[in-house]
Amino acid sequence: MRSKRPEESFLEYKQRVLDTKSASFCGAKWYNATIWLGSGQTTSCHHPLPHAIPLDKLTDNPSAIHNTDQKKMERFMMQTGQRPSGCEYCWRIEDSSSTAISDRPYKSMIYSEEELNTAFQLPSDTDVNLRTLEIAFDRTCNFACSYCNPAFSTTWVKDIKNNGPYNNLVSDGRNHFTHLHDSSQLYGFTDTNPYVEAFFKWWETNLHKTLRELRITGGEPLMSGHTWKLLDWFKNNRGKSQTKLAINSNLGLERAKLEEFVDKIRDLPHVEVYTSCEAFKDQAEYIRDGLNYYQWFDNLVYLQKSGAVKQLHVMATINGLCLLSLPDFLEHMMDFKMGYGRDSLTVTLNILRFPSFQSPVVMPYGIKEECAIALEKFLERHEHGSYLHQMEIEHIKRLIKYLRTAKSPHDGASHIDLLERDFKNFYEQYDIRRNKDFIKTFSALEYWYSGI
Numbered sequence: 001m002r003s004k005r006p007e008e009s010f011l012e013y014k015q016r017v018l019d020t021k022s023a024s025f026c027g028a029k030w031y032n033a034t035i036w037l038g039s040g041q042t043t044s045c046h047h048p049l050p051h052a053i054p055l056d057k058l059t060d061n062p063s064a065i066h067n068t069d070q071k072k073m074e075r076f077m078m079q080t081g082q083r084p085s086g087c088e089y090c091w092r093i094e095d096s097s098s099t100a101i102s103d104r105p106y107k108s109m110i111y112s113e114e115e116l117n118t119a120f121q122l123p124s125d126t127d128v129n130l131r132t133l134e135i136a137f138d139r140t141c142n143f144a145c146s147y148c149n150p151a152f153s154t155t156w157v158k159d160i161k162n163n164g165p166y167n168n169l170v171s172d173g174r175n176h177f178t179h180l181h182d183s184s185q186l187y188g189f190t191d192t193n194p195y196v197e198a199f200f201k202w203w204e205t206n207l208h209k210t211l212r213e214l215r216i217t218g219g220e221p222l223m224s225g226h227t228w229k230l231l232d233w234f235k236n237n238r239g240k241s242q243t244k245l246a247i248n249s250n251l252g253l254e255r256a257k258l259e260e261f262v263d264k265i266r267d268l269p270h271v272e273v274y275t276s277c278e279a280f281k282d283q284a285e286y287i288r289d290g291l292n293y294y295q296w297f298d299n300l301v302y303l304q305k306s307g308a309v310k311q312l313h314v315m316a317t318i319n320g321l322c323l324l325s326l327p328d329f330l331e332h333m334m335d336f337k338m339g340y341g342r343d344s345l346t347v348t349l350n351i352l353r354f355p356s357f358q359s360p361v362v363m364p365y366g367i368k369e370e371c372a373i374a375l376e377k378f379l380e381r382h383e384h385g386s387y388l389h390q391m392e393i394e395h396i397k398r399l400i401k402y403l404r405t406a407k408s409p410h411d412g413a414s415h416i417d418l419l420e421r422d423f424k425n426f427y428e429q430y431d432i433r434r435n436k437d438f439i440k441t442f443s444a445l446e447y448w449y450s451g452i
């Protein structure tokens with residue numbers, strides 16, 4: 001539900017709707033949340049660091065998994081024009097120029113002006129029902145992608161448990177790979193998790209009436225019993241909730257499991273599936289350990305043909321190693337679109353920043369330039385055809401520019417020499433632990449890799 005007027009720019013919207021309330025008001029603080037039920041943490045959007053949900057509040061008030069004292073204090077700050085420090089991402093952009101647009105307008109305009117007015121006027125300690133929610137039940141996952149870590153994958157936990165920490169990593173981000181991240185999973189899989197219990201209690205009493213979008217992430221959500229419990233609720237309570245459902249899945253599933261999923265969602269009003277891949281065939285399987293490329297692609301086709309999913313999305317995490325085959329991968333996605341239609345699939349290119357030694361910036365100049373040229377040729381072939389969305393064209397152009405201009409993965413990242421060294425230190429250990437062969441898989445990088 002957009003509340004921005006069609007003729008209005010984002011700046012005009014900000015001035016009319018947000019600035020007239022206060023200099024720091026943002027609708028996401030009331031109506032949006034990401035909640036990690038495994039670790040008992042929440043945040044308002046992806047920018048502020050997550051904070052702990054106090055357990056003692058949950059017995060009487062399950063909505064306290066969102067309405068924490070910290071968020072209530074930050075809502076008060078936003079109602080009175082003060083800036084919560086966790087939202088520094090937005091303040092930094094806004095301070096760079098009076099016309100710069102941070103995420104605040106984008107994250108607010110998905111709610112109606114009436115909802116925003118209500119949020120602004122409510123006493124700040126009022127419990128609010130969410131409109132948009134991203135939730136992770138636990139970190140169970142059958143993949144251990146190179147850019148992931150034990151906080152989000154039980155297969156990654158096994159790697160560290162069986163082989164110990166990755167050694168000799170010195171750049172920022174090294175701690176992703178040195179311990180088990182036990183704080184990400186406070187309860188065993190057979191234990192009762194009070195955060196999960198609170199979620200279902202809130203969902204069944206109230207949340208299913210007000211929530212417009214629920215996105216389930218993980219781990220791999222389709223390996224979590226809690227996801228299936230929620231799917232059963234939808235199936236058994238047909239028509240009771242209008243919530244749009246989105247599932248992040250690696251689609252590394254046996255067909256029987258996917259058929260079961262399709263059976264559960266078939267009659268739901270709106271289900272979208274988000275999956276991830278960014279490279280082609282064996283290079284993709286190297287990066288996303290656990291992936292069988294053709295199983296993944298067949299599952300994508302199966303979901304499309306099932307007619308049960310409203311929209312499929314492929315999220316590409318642009319890391320250094322995907323640059324060699326990203327153009328071929330995008331061509332494969334174009335084949336899919338040509339077979340099933342422009343709107344059957346969207347592809348987003350999300351540039352990896354952490355761990356910084358896996359950033360595309362670390363790749364040698366020639367590899368980045370070759371990828372940029374191949375992407376330009378890709379655009380020459382497809383930009384004026386009828387299969388690419390404008391957003392996809394913008395993402396490809398943004399990546400081409402990034403490959404040619406970015407000097408560092410993020411502010412404060414380690415020096416490129418250190419990142420290169422960590423790149424090699426990491427993949428040498430990854431090869432042994434995962435039974436892989438870097439040089440064989442990425443032969444075009446052999447000269448550079450051997451010379452580090």
Ligand code: SF4
Nearest residue numbers: 026045047087090103
């Ligand atoms: S102000 Fe910015 S960082 Fe804070 S919740 Fe809104 S969009 Fe997120």
